[in-house]
Amino acid sequence: MIRTAALCLLLLAGQAVAQNLTMPSGARLVSDRTSALDSYELPIGPFADGAVPAREVEGKVERFTWRLQSGSSTTLQLLAPLRDQIAAQGYEILLDCQASVCGGFDFRFGTEVVPTPDMYVAIQDYRFLSAAEGDAVVSLLVSRNPPDGYVQMIRVTPVGVTAPPPLVIEETVNPSGSLLAGLEQNGHVILDDLHFRTGEITLGEGPFSSLELIAEFLAKNPDTRLALVGHTDDTGALEANISVSTGRAQTVRVRLIEKHGVAADRIEARGIGYLAPLTSNATPEGRDLNRRVEAVLLVN
Numbered sequence: 001m002i003r004t005a006a007l008c009l010l011l012l013a014g015q016a017v018a019q020n021l022t023m024p025s026g027a028r029l030v031s032d033r034t035s036a037l038d039s040y041e042l043p044i045g046p047f048a049d050g051a052v053p054a055r056e057v058e059g060k061v062e063r064f065t066w067r068l069q070s071g072s073s074t075t076l077q078l079l080a081p082l083r084d085q086i087a088a089q090g091y092e093i094l095l096d097c098q099a100s101v102c103g104g105f106d107f108r109f110g111t112e113v114v115p116t117p118d119m120y121v122a123i124q125d126y127r128f129l130s131a132a133e134g135d136a137v138v139s140l141l142v143s144r145n146p147p148d149g150y151v152q153m154i155r156v157t158p159v160g161v162t163a164p165p166p167l168v169i170e171e172t173v174n175p176s177g178s179l180l181a182g183l184e185q186n187g188h189v190i191l192d193d194l195h196f197r198t199g200e201i202t203l204g205e206g207p208f209s210s211l212e213l214i215a216e217f218l219a220k221n222p223d224t225r226l227a228l229v230g231h232t233d234d235t236g237a238l239e240a241n242i243s244v245s246t247g248r249a250q251t252v253r254v255r256l257i258e259k260h261g262v263a264a265d266r267i268e269a270r271g272i273g274y275l276a277p278l279t280s281n282a283t284p285e286g287r288d289l290n291r292r293v294e295a296v297l298l299v300n
Contacts, residue, residue: 022085023066027151031118033063040156042130042137043111044094047103052110055094057137059158065119066151067192069182075127078149079142083129086138091131098127112154113141116285117195119152120145136161145279145289147182148192179213188229188296190278194252195291199235201247203255211252214295215260218267225298228252230271231278233287238273246271252293268298 038061045053068078075098087093103110105123113119119141126143141152183189191210194203218224230245230252249269256262279286 022081023068023151027066027068030065030067031063031114033114035061037159040137040154041112042094042132042139042156043107043128044130046095046097046101047106047110052103052107055137057135057156057158059135059156059161061154061156063114064153065114068149068151069147073144073149075125075142075144075149078144078151079127079129079140082140082142082151086129086131086140089133091133091138093129093131095128095130099124102126102128111141114152116288120148120150120285120289122279147186148190179210180217183217183295183297188294191252191293191295194293195288199244201244201251203248203251206255206259208255211256211260215256215262218262224266226267227296227298228267228269229294229296230269231276231290231292231294232271232274233290234274234277234281235287238275241273242271244271245273248293 037059039056039058040061041052041054042057043052044055083093083096099107099122102108107128108121108123108126111128113121121141121143122145126141128139128141130137130139132138135158136156138153138155143150179189179192191208191214193208193210214226218226228249230247230249232241232245232248234241246269249271253267253269256267257264274281274290277286277290278292279289281287281290
């Protein structure tokens with residue numbers, strides 16, 4: 001079984017030596033936003049009387065997000081090990097609730113969330129936790145959009161208090177990890193580090209680790225062929241979206257051929273517009289997730 005990267009986040013626990021908060025296996029750090037001096041409204045209760053009860057805290061505010069292959073894991077299974085580690089470090093749990101108890105839609109949009117695509121929150125499938133140790137506070141938000149799981153952590157260190165050590169990422173790993181495992185197990189996988197704006201087919205310069213892994217996979221499996229399938233959100237007419245999605249898949253195909261040396265006859269490109277959404281197009285987060293390119297194994 002291929003081991004994936006172990007990501008460790010160090011948290012302050014009073015004056016004691018900080019312990020490690022270990023993220024779920026396979027977690028990939030997506031974003032790290034740090035403000036030397038800022039304020040944060042820390043939720044301390046479920047949505048009630050038109051608002052989310054909150055405690056305003058000031059200091060160094062750090063906002064991290066991770067994405068991981070969640071498989072069949074529930075949000076509680078993702079959160080519970082992190083919650084246990086926080087409690088073990090002496091933090092007092094202030095709020096620990098799942099979507100319907102927190103307040104569903106109202107809590108989600110009354111709470112600070114890192115913008116998509118770095119964080120995704122399913123309105124009916126998330127869990128939230130906030131905790132404090134003295135004036136230091138931390139919150140965790142966990143959600144899923146199978147096969148992916150998402151974790152957001154916000155921590156605040158007061159001015160004048162020694163800051164926790166920075167994020168440490170330990171590479172212990174063959175980086176192929178869950179992407180290739182998902183491709184082999186399911187026959188298809190989302191190339192989740194590629195993102196497209198509505199109506200656009202342009203792909204950035206990269207590098208994109210998903211394309212490197214796909215190229216390595218094809219090199220090691222000379223009898224295998226792949227189809228790249230483009231998808232869009234539901235903005236606009238179907239015919240236009242099929243054209244856009246096809247263009248996205250073709251752009252990725254060209255990148256694999258020109259930058260990664262994949263033979264042209266090993267990969268084909270197709271687009272199906274908005275006909276196979278991952279999730280609802282009713283929210284900006286959903287539309288962003290639906291704009292994607294997938295790799296599909298072809299039987300020879």
